[in-house]
Amino acid sequence: MEKITxxxxxNYILENELTDSVAISLHPDSFDDLVMDYLDINGNQIERPFxxxxxxxxxxxxxxxxxxNINVLDAVE
Incomplete structure (x- = not known):
């Protein structure tokens, strides 16, 4: 993926049928790009956890x- 939006x-979450048993980890630059796009779409509001x-x-x-790159982590402990 060139830029993570x-x-x-x-689309990635839906296509891969991910559930809340996983988390996604992103490179800091990709994470920042995604957060900025999310803020633009959601009127500068973001929930924690993201x-x-x-x-x-x-x-x-x-x-x-x-x-x-997208790294899928097992979130179930």
Missing amino acids: YDAMR EILGIEILQDSTGNVAKS
């Missing part, structure tokens, strides 16, 4: 997620 993330279609979206702090 709100519409692209919604979720799209019930899937929590996290900013990668490990350095393991490449820019424009």
Whole structure:
């Protein structure tokens, strides 16, 4: 994915039939791009935790997620 947008993330979640048993981790730059697009669409309002279609979206702090990649994490402990 070249740039991760709100519409692209919604489509990814739907196409892959993701449920709330997972979370998505994004490179910090991709996370920022997604948040900015989300804020534009939702009138500068964002909920914490940040979720799209019930899937929590996290900013990668490990350095393991490449820019424009999506890392699906198992959220069930």
